[in-house]
Each structure stands twice: as C-alpha cells, then as structure tokens.
Amino acid sequence: MAEPNFLRPMTAPDAEKGKAAQFGPDSALALDAGRSLAPWSIAYMTYGTLNAAHSNAVLVCHALTGDQFVASAHPVTGKPGWWEMMVGPGKPIDTDRFFVICANVIGGCMGSTGPAETNPATGQPYGLSFPLVTIRDMVRAQAMLLDRLGIERLLCVTGGSMGGMQVLQWASSYPDRVVSAMPIACAARHSAQNIAFHEVGRQAIMADPDWKGGAYQLAGVQPSKGLAVARMAAHITYLSEAALQRKFGRNLQNRNGVSFAFAPDFQVESYLHHQGMTFVDRFDANSYLYITRAMDYFDLAADHGGSLAEAFRTTTTRFCLISFTSDWLFPTAENKRIAHALNAAAATVSFVEIETDRGHDAFLLDEPQMFGTVRGFLNSVASREGIA
Amino acid sequence: MAEPNFLRPMTAPDAEKGKAAQFGPDSALALDAGRSLAPWSIAYMTYGTLNAAHSNAVLVCHALTGDQFVASAHPVTGKPGWWEMMVGPGKPIDTDRFFVICANVIGGCMGSTGPAETNPATGQPYGLSFPLVTIRDMVRAQAMLLDRLGIERLLCVTGGSMGGMQVLQWASSYPDRVVSAMPIACAARHSAQNIAFHEVGRQAIMADPDWKGGAYQLAGVQPSKGLAVARMAAHITYLSEAALQRKFGRNLQNRNGVSFAFAPDFQVESYLHHQGMTFVDRFDANSYLYITRAMDYFDLAADHGGSLAEAFRTTTTRFCLISFTSDWLFPTAENKRIAHALNAAAATVSFVEIETDRGHDAFLLDEPQMFGTVRGFLNSVASREGIA
Numbered sequence: 001m002a003e004p005n006f007l008r009p010m011t012a013p014d015a016e017k018g019k020a021a022q023f024g025p026d027s028a029l030a031l032d033a034g035r036s037l038a039p040w041s042i043a044y045m046t047y048g049t050l051n052a053a054h055s056n057a058v059l060v061c062h063a064l065t066g067d068q069f070v071a072s073a074h075p076v077t078g079k080p081g082w083w084e085m086m087v088g089p090g091k092p093i094d095t096d097r098f099f100v101i102c103a104n105v106i107g108g109c110m111g112s113t114g115p116a117e118t119n120p121a122t123g124q125p126y127g128l129s130f131p132l133v134t135i136r137d138m139v140r141a142q143a144m145l146l147d148r149l150g151i152e153r154l155l156c157v158t159g160g161s162m163g164g165m166q167v168l169q170w171a172s173s174y175p176d177r178v179v180s181a182m183p184i185a186c187a188a189r190h191s192a193q194n195i196a197f198h199e200v201g202r203q204a205i206m207a208d209p210d211w212k213g214g215a216y217q218l219a220g221v222q223p224s225k226g227l228a229v230a231r232m233a234a235h236i237t238y239l240s241e242a243a244l245q246r247k248f249g250r251n252l253q254n255r256n257g258v259s260f261a262f263a264p265d266f267q268v269e270s271y272l273h274h275q276g277m278t279f280v281d282r283f284d285a286n287s288y289l290y291i292t293r294a295m296d297y298f299d300l301a302a303d304h305g306g307s308l309a310e311a312f313r314t315t316t317t318r319f320c321l322i323s324f325t326s327d328w329l330f331p332t333a334e335n336k337r338i339a340h341a342l343n344a345a346a347a348t349v350s351f352v353e354i355e356t357d358r359g360h361d362a363f364l365l366d367e368p369q370m371f372g373t374v375r376g377f378l379n380s381v382a383s384r385e386g387i388a
Numbered sequence: 389m390a391e392p393n394f395l396r397p398m399t400a401p402d403a404e405k406g407k408a409a410q411f412g413p414d415s416a417l418a419l420d421a422g423r424s425l426a427p428w429s430i431a432y433m434t435y436g437t438l439n440a441a442h443s444n445a446v447l448v449c450h451a452l453t454g455d456q457f458v459a460s461a462h463p464v465t466g467k468p469g470w471w472e473m474m475v476g477p478g479k480p481i482d483t484d485r486f487f488v489i490c491a492n493v494i495g496g497c498m499g500s501t502g503p504a505e506t507n508p509a510t511g512q513p514y515g516l517s518f519p520l521v522t523i524r525d526m527v528r529a530q531a532m533l534l535d536r537l538g539i540e541r542l543l544c545v546t547g548g549s550m551g552g553m554q555v556l557q558w559a560s561s562y563p564d565r566v567v568s569a570m571p572i573a574c575a576a577r578h579s580a581q582n583i584a585f586h587e588v589g590r591q592a593i594m595a596d597p598d599w600k601g602g603a604y605q606l607a608g609v610q611p612s613k614g615l616a617v618a619r620m621a622a623h624i625t626y627l628s629e630a631a632l633q634r635k636f637g638r639n640l641q642n643r644n645g646v647s648f649a650f651a652p653d654f655q656v657e658s659y660l661h662h663q664g665m666t667f668v669d670r671f672d673a674n675s676y677l678y679i680t681r682a683m684d685y686f687d688l689a690a691d692h693g694g695s696l697a698e699a700f701r702t703t704t705t706r707f708c709l710i711s712f713t714s715d716w717l718f719p720t721a722e723n724k725r726i727a728h729a730l731n732a733a734a735a736t737v738s739f740v741e742i743e744t745d746r747g748h749d750a751f752l753l754d755e756p757q758m759f760g761t762v763r764g765f766l767n768s769v770a771s772r773e774g775i776a
Contacts (some may be wrong), residue, residue: 033648132648192632192656193624199657200621202650203664204592207613215601225595233588233621241716250687258685260421260520262590262677266416266684269587276591289650296395296654297646299638328629328716 018045018068018075020111021148029106029141035131039120042145043111044103047071047087048095050151055149056387058093059142060102061159061166062216064291065283067110069104071095076282085366092375097382098155106141106165107133107291107367109284116217116284128214133290135162139169143177155385156378158182161330165298168338170317172300172311180381182374184367185327186358187334188308188341189256189299194329197237198370201230205285214286229326232319235275240326240359244268244374301341307334308341315342319349320377322363322370327344350377395411403751406433406456406463411535415504417494417529423519427508430533431499432456432491433749435475436483438539444775445539446481446766447530448490448604449547449554452622452679453671455498458490459483464670473754480763485770486543493554494529495679497672504672509549516602522679523550523686527557531565543773544766546570549718549749550679553686556726559707560688560699568706568769570762573715573751575697575722576729577687582717585625586680589618593673615673616664628714628747689729696729703730707737708765710751710758717748738765 020043023029024100028038045068050057060070060083071087073080087093087100104112107130115130122129132147146154157170157178164186190198205211208226216222236244248268252258255265264270304310319342323335332353354369356362363370408431411417416426430474433456438445448458448471452566459475461468475481475488492500495518501636510517534542545558545566551572559569578586596614604610624632636656640646643653652658692698707730720741730737742757744750751758 042584046655128650189638191629192631192636192638192654193627195638195654196632196656196660199652199654199660200617200624203613203620203661204617206650207596207617209597222693225591229588229592229595229617232478232584233590236584236588238582241579241581241719244584248580250577250580250583250690261679262516262594264587266580266583268584272584273585273591293650302638331629368570 003293004126005300018043018111020044021145023144027144029137029144031131031137032134032142033131037106037113037131040106040113040141041111042103042106042113042141044068044101044145045070045072047100048098050099050149051387054151055153055385056098057146057154057383058098058100058156059146059154059170060087060093061142061157061163061170062099062102062105063159063161063163064295065279065288066106067108068102069110071100074282077278082364086371086374093158093369093378097387098378101146101149101151103142103145105138105291107138107287107294109287112141114284115214115286115290125215125217127217127286130286130290132293132297134294135165135169135323136173136303138294139166139173142170143174153177153179155387156180156182156381158374160184161186161360162295164330165295168300168311169298171315171317172304175312175315175317178317179385180320180377182320182322182377183338184322184370185324185360187330188301188311188338189334190296191334195296198296199251200233202289202292204229204233205289211285214289216285222280223285224280227280227283227288230288231279232272232276235272238359238361240328240357242326243359244356246357252364287384309324309344312342312345312347314346315345317347318381319347320373321349321351322373323351323353324358324360324362324367325353325355326357327360327362404432404636406499409431409533411522411532415532417525417532419519419525420522421519425494425501425519428494428501428529429499430494430501430529432489432533433458433460433501435459435488436486438487438537439578439775442539443529443541443543443773444486444770445534445542446486446488446544447534447558448475448481448488448543449530449545449551449558449726450490450493451547451549451551452683453667453676455496456490456492457498459488462670462710469688470752474759474762480759481546481766485775486766489534489537489539491530491533493521493526493679495526495675495682497675501527502672503674503678513603513605515605518674518678520685522682523553523557524561524691527554527561528562530554530558531562534565541565541567544568544570544769546572546762548572549574549743549748550683552718553683556688556699557686559703559705560692563703563705566705567773568708568765570708570710570759570765571726572710573712573718573748575718576689576699576726578684579722583622583684586684588621590677590680592617592621593677599673602677604673610668611673612668615668615671615676618676619667620664623660625717625745626749628716628745630714630745632746634745696725697732700730700733700735703733703735705735706769707735708761709737710761711739711741712746712748712750712755713741713743714745715748715750752761
C-alpha cells in the first residue's frame with residue numbers, strides 16, 4: 001500500500017517508533033472527560049498490504065503495557081513484537097492475506113499523544129495536565145486513524161486484555177465498521193479486585209518522591225522504584241498460582257540455602273525484580289497511571305443503562321470470544337457474561353474457553369488452541385467476505 | 389492464676405502492651421539463622437485461669453499483622469481484640485473453662501523483641517541488625533514462655549494464617565507438649581505466589597526513602613507511604629474477588645460520576661486507602677519485613693528431608709484442620725496436603741472446609757461453621773483429657 005501523503009514519517013529519534021498520523025486543530029479528538037485534544041497524533045504500525053477493495057484490514061488492539069509493535073522488533077528493547085506468534089506471514093493473522101494495523105493507544109508512551117509528550121500550548125510535557133482518557137477515547141482515536149487510512153470497515157478487530165476491551169468498545173461504538181470481533185481474555189467491566197490492584201500500582205508510583213506530582217520529566221528524573229513496584233504487583237496477577245509454582249516453586253536463586261537476609265533468595269523474587277527493572281526502561285510512569293485509570297473506568301453496560309445487551313443492540317458483527325481457564329484477572333465468568341449479553345442481542349457469537357495453567361498472560365504465549373481458533377475464525381469470516 | 393514474680397509488668401508507656409517475660413544472657417534464644425538473641429523478651433496476654441493440674445492451657449498464635457490482644461482491646465487502636473468472637477467467656481474458646489495465652493511473635497512490634505526494640509549492646513534500635521527469624525524461632529520463644537508459666541502441655545494450639553503455620557510447627561517441634569492442634573487457613577509451606585506478594589510489599593517499603601536502609605527510627609521518620617502500599621497489596625489477597633465485588637463492586641465513593649482524575653473514585657479504592665493509612669499507625673515497617681520473610685521461609689517438609697509426613701512421624705496430637713473455599717492465599721488444596729501427610733503419619737486428623745465467599749480473612753470473621761467446629765473439637769479434646 002502506498003502511504004497516503006498526509007502521514008509524515010516521524011523524525012529521528014522518533015523514526016523507530018514507526019508511523020504517526022497527525023491531527024491538527026480542525027481534527028480535535030473529543031474526549032469522554034469533556035475536554036478535547038488538539039493537535040494530537042497517533043503512532044501505528046502496519047503489516048501486509050491493503051487490498052483494492054480495502055476489505056482485508058484487521059485492527060489489533062494492544063494491552064496495558066503493549067504498543068504498536070505487534071509483529072516487529074520493539075525499538076527500545078530490541079525484543080520481538082509482542083504477538084509475533086499470532087501476526088505475520090503464514091501466522092493465524094496472516095499478513096500475506098490481511099492488512100494488519102496496530103496503533104499505540106492515546107495516553108500511551110510510544111509515540112501517540114500522552115502525558116509524556118510535549119503540550120504545544122506550554123512547550124512542556126503534559127504530565128498530569130493531560131486529560132484522563134477512556135477506552136472509548138482510545139477507540140475514537142483509532143477510528144480517526146482508519147478514516148485517514150481510507151479504511152471504512154474492519155474485517156476483524158482483535159486484542160487481549162485491555163485490547164479486548166477496545167474490541168468490545170469498537171463493536172459497540174461502530175457496529176457498521178466491524179465485520180467481526182475477537183476479544184480475548186477480557187471483560188466488559190473492570191472488577192473491584194482489578195481496580196484495587198491498579199490503585200496499589202498507582203499509589204506505589206505516586207509514593208515515589210521522584211514522581212514529583214507527575215512533573216518528573218521537568219526535574220530530569222523518573223519514579224523508577226515506584227513504577228517497578230507497580231509492575232511487580234501487576235505481574236503476579238498476569239500469571240496463575242499454578243504457573244508460578246510450576247516455574248519457580250520454592251527454588252532458590254543461585255544458592256544452596258536461604259540467606260537469612262532480604263536479598264532475593266527465591267527464583268520467583270529474582271524474576272519479579274527483573275520484570276520491574278526492565279519495565280521502567282521502556283514505560284512512562286504517568287502513562288501507567290492514565291492507562292490503568294482508563295481500564296478502571298471501563299464498564300460497557302453502565303454506558304447503556306446498565307444493560308450489556310443494549311451495548312450491542314443493532315450489531316451485525318460476528319463475535320468470537322476466547323478466555324483461559326486459569327485467568328483470574330479476567331476470568332471465564334466475565335467472558336460468559338459477554339456471551340450472554342451478545343446472545344440477548346441476537347448476535348452471532350462463538351465462545352472458546354482454553355484449558356491452560358498459564359493465567360492471564362496465556363494470550364501472549366504459545367497456546368496452539370488459541371492460534372487454531374483465531375485462524376479458523378478469521379478464515380471463515382474472510383471467506384464470507386469473499387477475500388482471497 | 390497468680391503471676392510468677394519473675395514476670396515484670398511493662399513500664400509506662402509499655403504498660404498497655406500487657407505482660408512480658410524477660411530472658412537474660414543465661415536464657416538466650418537460639419535462632420535458625422545461627423545467631424542467638426539475649427537478652428530478649430516476649431510480650432503476651434492471658435485470659436481465664438490456669439487450673440491446678442495446668443492442663444487447660446490453649447495457646448493462640450497470631451497472624452502476620454496480629455498481636456497478643458486476641459480477646460481484649462488493642463492499646464494503640466482501641467479496637468476490640470482480633471478474635472473476640474472466638475475467645476472469651478462462653479465463646480468457642482471458652483475462657484471460663486480454658487486458660488488462653490497469646491504472645492506477640494519474636495520479630496514483632498507489640499512488645500516482643502524485634503527490629504524496633506533497642507539493642508542493649510548499642511543502645512540503639514536493632515533495625516536491620518536484628519537477626520532474621522523463622523516460624524520455628526517464634527515457636528521456640530513461645531515454648532520458653534510456657535516453661536516460665538509452668539505449662540508443660542497445651543490442651544490445644546490454634547491460630548489462622550501465619551498462626552496456623554506456628555500451630556503446625558508446634559506439633560512438629562514439640563509433639564509431647566501438644567494434645568491437640570487446630571491450624572486454620574494456612575499451609576505447610578509458603579507458595580511461590582505468596583512469596584511474590586510478600587516481596588512486592590517489601591520492595592514497596594524499601595523503595596520509600598524514609599525507610600533509610602532500615603534505620604528510620606534514628607532519623608525520626610517512618611516509611612509510611614511504602615508500608616501503606618505494602619498493606620494495600622496484601623489486603624487484596626486477604627479477600628476474595630467475589631467478596632470485593634459484593635461489598636464494593638464498581639460503586640463510587642460519594643460521587644455521582646467518575647472524576648476523570650486520580651483521586652479515589654471507587655469505594656474499593658477508599659477502602660484500600662483506609663486499610664493502608666490505619667495500618668501504618670500501629671505497625672512497624674521493619675517488623676513487616678522480618679515477619680513476611682519468616683513466612684516465606686516456612687517449609688515444614690523441607691526441614692524433614694522433603695517429607696511432610698516425616699514432620700509428624702511420632703505425633704500423638706489430635707488435629708483439626710479448617711480451610712475456606714474462597715481462600716486463594718492458603719487454598720484448600722494446601723490444607724489437603726497437610727491432611728494427607730498427617731494421614732500418612734497415622735495421625736488423628738479431621739478436616740473441615742467451610743463454604744464462604746469471604747476469602748482468607750474469613751478466619752477473623754463471623755463464620756458460624758468455624759465457631760461450631762472449634763467449639764466441638766475443643767469440647768471433645770477437653771472431655772478426653774478430663775477437664776471440667
């Protein structure tokens with residue numbers, strides 16, 4: 001696909017962050033908070049080729065700490081894309097056949113406008129002056145990006161965790177633009193327990209004196225310790241008790257016996273430390289606050305008079321829901337609620353619960369049953385749409 | 389019971405902390421870390437009257453953040469004892485009939501020797517120079533207290549969570565001194581997930597600049613923010629997802645709509661903040677480090693060549709295990725492991741799993757089936773022992 005000429009390539013050092021679509025004062029992004037954002041930009045990556053009919057586009061939505069690098073190396077860490085097992089040539093989301101788009105969410109820190117970006121009105125980083133965003137705002141921004149790309153309808157929208165929330169929001173906000181939707185390991189509302197875990201993470205960040213009320217960039221510091229603690233707490237929720245026991249159990253880290261000290265004796269402690277330390281190198285602390293808050297606020301039924309079915313009342317989208325047995329962050333029960341609501345809306349829906357002990361993170365891992373489900377569903381939808 | 393005269397009443401402002409037994413250089417406490425503690429003291433409370441045969445003593449062991457005030461008001465908070473529904477005149481652990489002892493654990497901060505106490509060798513608070521303690525050390529200290537009190541055998545040892553770990557350790561270390569044992573909502577080893585949550589809490593404390601490498605007392609500060617975050621994270625694990633949903637759901641705190649800000653919008657957030665704030669007023673941050681570490685290190689099977697049954701090989705103790713269906717911190721599966729090991733050791737054991745949605749904290753709450761089980765078991769044991 002030739003790049004539309006209104007998309008400027010990002011300049012160095014942003015070049016690695018991929019493409020970004022710029023929106024000026026005439027294209028303000030209206031936010032649920034009652035404010036609007038202008039100018040603003042949305043960074044994204046594409047894989048594969050858009051066909052002549054513009055009918056083979058698949059939008060992938062990323063999770064809390066994900067980004068647009070779904071199928072190519074991360075420019076900061078150099079690690080493979082976060083869903084390379086899922087997206088690529090010959091993969092379940094086959095880029096030989098489909099045009100895949102993945103955009104960094106609004107409020108994020110990989111090139112889309114967020115709290116770490118410069119506020120053009122002040123010339124300083126937004127910090128906490130950045131407006132709170134919602135899942136619906138993220139989706140609204142993506143819709144404006146798709147308008148720019150000349151894509152009216154999406155063959156499929158998919159994503160896991162917060163990505164799944166965006167999938168549900170897409171299907172609800174833009175029923176005519178979504179041929180099929182595949183939300184994975186998600187929920188139609190954030191639970192009390194999940195809000196609680198998010199608040200612990202936020203408090204850990206805000207308790208760090210280097211957070212400086214959100215203005216740490218101006219001070220040339222970052223609340224690394226607080227952000228690492230937030231990541232460590234969250235990471236536990238991404239795994240299952242069984243997986244932690246299987247992977248680490250009570251194994252000691254390079255020791256024959258416990259140290260009788262507070263250094264990490266156990267492998268599981270070293271693992272968590274590693275998760276915390278590597279995270280702070282690639283993620284902005286304020287973005288973490290904003291995006292967790294967006295998830296907390298997500299409650300699709302509440303936006304429709306308390307009826308989740310009402311959120312999908314006129315839908316013609318075909319749905320495929322996927323959950324994992326050991327996911328205690330977004331348990332199968334939450335996915336069943338979505339399935340029931342879709343049934344009540346007379347939608348076309350299939351639901352697959354995958355047996356695994358890997359917890360929530362299973363959606364990012366090598367789960368053959370998930371790959372088979374995604375491949376089969378997409379093939380079926382593509383055939384119905386007459387895509388070669 | 390007349391107080392033995394070698395027990396000095398604690399002087400003001402410690403008077404409210406109850407009684408304390410002092411041990412001098414000739415009565416050092418040998419620790420698993422290979423060090424010993426002398427002088428040292430153990431603070432405790434008693435309820436009821438020791439009978440002439442000294443055969444009606446029940447030892448209650450407290451949990452991570454508990455203390456000796458099991459059935460009387462806490463001197464700092466003024467709140468009722470933490471198990472007043474369980475212990476008292478006419479209660480399941482009936483102080484009209486039994487002599488109940490509860491001691492603050494070694495490493496604690498309610499009068500027993502711990503990191504916040506003054507090191508007599510230096511005249512300064514121990515801080516991190518305090519040796520690491522284990523569950524076995526806690527129990528060894530309690531055994532020395534019982535020696536002082538002239539109690540050779542315990543009619544029963546009971547407690548929940550870390551208290552239950554002490555119960556198991558008591559039965560294993562001192563099989564001849566324990567007539568019956570009632571561990572509640574516990575495990576014979578700390579799981580990888582539980583170690584991980586503890587490490588998050590410790591990192592939150594150590595990340596607080598007011599922790600000052602553990603020497604905050606000298607600086608006249610305390611790492612309140614870090615300790616509050618640690619408590620908040622831990623508190624989530626004490627409840628169940630269902631209980632949080634039932635109690636709080638997505639209810640807003642004194643608001644009609646979300647604030648689009650980072651103040652606590654949701655009731656569950658306000659609740660967690662309250663838990664964090666009240667905790668720092670009554671608990672020492674270093675004690676929190678030491679006691680969580682003691683729990684992490686607990687692995688009764690590992691101390692017996694990997695065989696939990698071996699830990700109870702010669703036991704004549706009668707066991708009653710209690711777990712709760714929604715406890716994900718110390719799930720029923722862990723309690724079944726204990727039951728299997730006791731069966732393999734040909735011990736007398738009954739096991740009760742109580743249906744509740746309240747999670748781990750159920751052991752502290754109004755759970756009629758738990759009360760009935762405790763009352764029935766204690767009555768039966770007391771009858772066998774010929775106690776009126």
